[in-house]
Amino acid sequence: xxxxxxxxxxxxxxxxxxxxxxxxxxxxxxxxxxxxxxxxxxxxxxxxxxxxxxxxxxxxxxxxxxxxxxxxxxxxxxxxxxxxxxxxxxxxxxxxxxxxxxxxxxxxxxxxxxxxxxxxxxxxxxxxxxxxxxxxxxxxxxxxxxxxxxxxxxxxxxxxxxxxxxxxxxxxxxxxxxxxxxxxxxxxxxxxxxxxxxxxxxxxxxxxxxxxxxxxxxxxxxxxxxxxxxxxxxxxxxxxxxxxxxxxxxxxxxxxxxxxxxxxxxxxxxxxxxxxxxxxxxxxxxxxxxxxxxxxxxxxxxxxxxxxxxxxxxxxxxx
Amino acid sequence: xxxxxxxxxxxxxxxxxxxxxxxxxxxxxxxxxxxxxxxxxxxxxxxxxxxxxxxxxxxxxxxxxxxxxxxxxxxxxxxxxxxxxxxxxxxxxxxxxxxxxxxxxxxxxxxxxxxxxxxxxxxxxxxxxxxxxxxxxxxxxxxxxxxxxxxxxxxxxxxxxxxxxxxxxxxxxxxxxxxxxxxxxxxxxxxxxxxxxxxxxxxxxxxxxxxxxxxxxxxxxxxxxxxxxxxxxxxxxxxxxxxxxx
Ligand SMILES: Cc1cc2nc3c(=O)[nH]c(=O)nc-3n(C[C@H](O)[C@H](O)[C@H](O)COP(=O)(O)OP(=O)(O)OC[C@H]3O[C@@H](n4cnc5c(N)ncnc54)[C@H](O)[C@@H]3O)c2cc1C
Ligand SMILES: Nc1ncnc2c1ncn2[C@@H]1O[C@H](COP(=O)(O)O)[C@@H](O)[C@H]1O
Numbered sequence: 301x302x303x304x305x306x307x308x309x310x311x312x313x314x315x316x317x318x319x320x321x322x323x324x325x326x327x328x329x330x331x332x333x334x335x336x337x338x339x340x341x342x343x344x345x346x347x348x349x350x351x352x353x354x355x356x357x358x359x360x361x362x363x364x365x366x367x368x369x370x371x372x373x374x375x376x377x378x379x380x381x382x383x384x385x386x387x388x389x390x391x392x393x394x395x396x397x398x399x400x401x402x403x404x405x406x407x408x409x410x411x412x413x414x415x416x417x418x419x420x421x422x423x424x425x426x427x428x429x430x431x432x433x434x435x436x437x438x439x440x441x442x443x444x445x446x447x448x449x450x451x452x453x454x455x456x457x458x459x460x461x462x463x464x465x466x467x468x469x470x471x472x473x474x475x476x477x478x479x480x481x482x483x484x485x486x487x488x489x490x491x492x493x494x495x496x497x498x499x500x501x502x503x504x505x506x507x508x509x510x511x512x513x514x515x516x517x518x519x520x521x522x523x524x525x526x527x528x529x530x531x532x533x534x535x536x537x538x539x540x541x542x543x544x545x546x547x548x549x550x551x552x553x554x555x556x557x558x559x560x561x562x563x564x565x566x567x568x569x570x571x572x573x574x575x576x577x578x579x580x581x582x583x584x585x586x587x588x589x590x591x592x593x594x595x596x597x598x599x600x601x602x603x604x605x606x607x608x609x610x611x612x613x614x615x616x617x618x619x
Numbered sequence: 620x621x622x623x624x625x626x627x628x629x630x631x632x633x634x635x636x637x638x639x640x641x642x643x644x645x646x647x648x649x650x651x652x653x654x655x656x657x658x659x660x661x662x663x664x665x666x667x668x669x670x671x672x673x674x675x676x677x678x679x680x681x682x683x684x685x686x687x688x689x690x691x692x693x694x695x696x697x698x699x700x701x702x703x704x705x706x707x708x709x710x711x712x713x714x715x716x717x718x719x720x721x722x723x724x725x726x727x728x729x730x731x732x733x734x735x736x737x738x739x740x741x742x743x744x745x746x747x748x749x750x751x752x753x754x755x756x757x758x759x760x761x762x763x764x765x766x767x768x769x770x771x772x773x774x775x776x777x778x779x780x781x782x783x784x785x786x787x788x789x790x791x792x793x794x795x796x797x798x799x800x801x802x803x804x805x806x807x808x809x810x811x812x813x814x815x816x817x818x819x820x821x822x823x824x825x826x827x828x829x830x831x832x833x834x835x836x837x838x839x840x841x842x843x844x845x846x847x848x849x850x851x852x853x854x855x856x857x858x859x860x861x862x863x864x865x
Contacts, residue, residue: 368782370747370757395777399759402747405713411828412712414742427832433739436636437834445828479756479790483772484783493779499864523865541762541797542779547632547738548656548796556864567632570738573837577862579854580843590843595857599848611851615859 302328302335303386304354305377307396308343315496316392316452318352318459323452324390325353325462326419331388338380338471340365340373350466352459358384358471368396369478374403379473381408381447388420393451394495401451411443417456434547434570453574454495455553491526494545499525500554500575502545503533504568506561506582506601510538515602516560519609522616528552530562546571558608560601564589581605620675620766620788622666623728624699625719625749626658628683628690629739642833654690657734659697660801661794666732667698668799669766675729676700682718684708688817695812696804702815707822711829712740716748721823723753729769729788735760735795743793750791758790762797 304324306317321337328335337354339346346357360380364372377400381389389404391397393415405412416428417438425442428450432439487493494500501520507513520527527543534544545552547570557575561582562568569592572578580593581604590596597604630636631651639646653659666677679694681687682705691702705718723731731753733746743759750757762781763774769788774781776795804812846854858865 370750370759371755374751395760395775398743399747399757402712402716402744402749403751403757405744405828406716406748406751409713409828412744413829414744431837432741432834433630433634433636434632434741435837437638437836439834440832442830442832443828444830479786480758481785482782483785485777485780486782487777487780491779495778542776542781544796551741556858556862570632577858577864579858592840593843594840594862595854596843596845597848597851597854598845604848604851607848608851608854611855612865614852615855615865619859 301333301384301386302331302388302390303381303384304335304337304390305397305400306337306339306346306349307392307394308339308341311342311344313343313345313348314392316394316454317349319454319457320390320392320452321349321352321354322459323419323457327388327390328353330420330422333387336384338377340376346468347465350463351461353462354466357466357468359468360471360473362475364475364477367482369480369482370399370403371478371480372475373400374407376473376475378404378407379475380471383471383473387447389447389449391449391451393453397451401449405449408447408449409445410447410449411445412449413441413443414451415453416450417453431574434551435573436570453553455498455555488542494526494528494543494550494552497526497552498555499523500528500552500556501525501558502528502530502562503560504530504562505532507533507538512602513539515605515609519558519605519612522609522612525556530568559589560605562589563587564592620669620673620729621727622670622675622677622730622732623723623726624658624663624666624677624679624694624732625745626663626679626681626691626694627655627734627737628652628681628687629655629737632656632738636836638834642835645834652690654693655734655737657736657794659694661796661798662732662734663694663697663699664799664802665764665794666730673766678703680705680719680722682707682709682715691817692812693804695815695817696808697802698808700815702817703820704817705820705822709825709827710831711827712742712744713748713829714825714827716745716752717825718822719745719749720752722820723749731755731791733791733793735793746791746793753791756786756790758784758786759793760795761792762795764792764798
């Protein structure tokens with residue numbers, strides 16, 4: 301059986317949860333087995349996971365699981381995996397999933413591959429693929445243990461409806477309180493967090509200063525995109541650190557990445573080159589970023605970006 | 620405080636990645652190796668700051684073959700007191716983690732530091748594995764840490780935000796950007812590093828539950844399509860009709 305840990309936030313399933321269940325369902329099909337989902341804590345919409353291929357949804361609730369602690373969550377998920385005799389565990393490759401994957405692998409003495417982006421192949425061993433070297437290559441890895449733990453890269457597959465809502469069943473597993481006390485969680489409200497964003501508008505040092513970011517924010521707003529930036533921009537405090545993408549920042553793989561005034565250094569590309577479509581706006585025709593781009597606009601961003609915003613407004617009004 | 624920093628060796632960020640002719644291994648010809656930036660810049664430096672503030676010792680630990688000693692020496696030059704190399708060349712994260720846990724088990728470290736991920740494998744899993752094997756709390760992606768006695772207040776990066784938490788030692792932590800500022804080793808540090816102990820410990824035998832079968836390069840991007848900067852309607856049309864992303 302394939303067990304998917306479906307992440308929630310504020311009592312609702314995250315987009316990553318639907319992706320993970322779609323992935324779990326396809327993996328179960330490849331193995332000729334069944335896919336079930338697990339939610340921790342309250343999740344009003346948990347039954348919806350049935351639509352994406354979960355034949356059952358289990359729910360574990362315990363006061364010790366109200367705040368995230370990898371130790372308590374691991375006990376709960378490993379407990380459920382044992383209880384249900386799950387052979388493949390699927391997590392999301394989010395900060396939560398990444399904090400759990402290694403723990404679960406160690407606890408279950410299972411082989412693990414973090415950040416997979418394709419459904420396993422099962423002829424001649426259980427093999428998965430994942431990007432390595434910051435997206436500069438793809439590795440095929442074989443897991444040789446009976447129990448396997450995987451985390452699915454965000455935006456790697458589209459959620460797909462294959463069935464109907466299912467009932468949610470309470471599952472009781474032993475949980476112990478952990479030693480971490482979460483005191484505060486601050487989230488940027490209103491926008492989709494970068495790792496989950498499908499559309500991203502990003503800008504770099506070509507912006508000249510933080511006071512010029514209005515045109516980037518406006519473009520992002522019209523598009524419904526999340527904003528990002530290059531590292532020097534975050535380092536000099538022009539933009540908040542959580543917007544920094546690249547090798548040392550966040551790695552993202554949106555459907556659309558628009559980069560304005562970013563040169564496209566290798567360390568920047570490392571975090572964004574898995575984006576499906578890349579648009580580069582730069583006044584220097586020799587900027588290295590053009591080599592990694594699908595669409596390029598050679599021009600002054602202070603003219604091009606507002607023009608693009610206008611064109612998008614027109615498009616949105618017509619469609 | 621007794622502090623352990625686990626450090627790994629990775630190809631330099633600017634390395635051009637190529638593979639051996641059967642695509643089963645990285646072609647190491649001409650590859651420059653460095654200490655994994657997260658381990659060096661953030662984990663190690665924060666550990667050194669703690670030691671400087673409250674006393675104690677900083678040990679760096681690497682699981683790897685003898686050729687890793689150059690990278691390990693750099694950690695000593697930056698300021699670690701001693702180094703340990705577990706003499707093994709494991710092929711999987713779980714094996715590395717078991718080697719680390721096996722060593723750390725009896726040593727009574729107050730904090731075990733990791734980098735948030737290695738920049739070659741981008742796994743971000745060895746740290747969590749060690750935490751589980753040592754049955755300790757694990758704080759991943761820490762960007763800020765203050766100690767007060769044996770209690771730490773830590774900020775960690777989460778999706779679209781920051782979480783603040785409190786935990787008592789012992790614990791395992793993985794370092795993200797912001798935890799400390801990179802330090803460049805000076806001449807004196809480099810000289811002193813030569814006299815600091817680098818202990819080589821024999822490895823225990825564990826299985827590798829995962830194996831890399833082969834590598835491939837991502838499909839080449841086609842030629843970039845250049846759009847007239849005066850005609851953004853055309854770009855919008857292409858994004859809608861051709862790329863189908865809006
Ligand atoms: C170990 C390491 C890790 C790193 N990690 C990261 C990382 O995670 N993320 C990251 O981004 N960087 C990272 N860097 C830094 C990286 O090497 C580059 O220095 C950085 O990405 C450059 O940022 P930039 O493109 O904004 O600035 P610049 O390189 O200064 O480029 C600015 C660009 O704007 C263009 N421009 C200027 N004015 C205009 C205008 N009016 N209209 C249009 N275009 C204009 C210029 O032609 C130029 O191409 C790392 C470096 C190292 C060594
Ligand atoms: N061979 C190794 N020896 C010591 N520490 C390691 C080794 N490999 C990984 N680590 C540590 O584990 C962290 C995460 O590695 P990874 O799970 O491969 O991304 C690194 O940043 C290091 O701190």
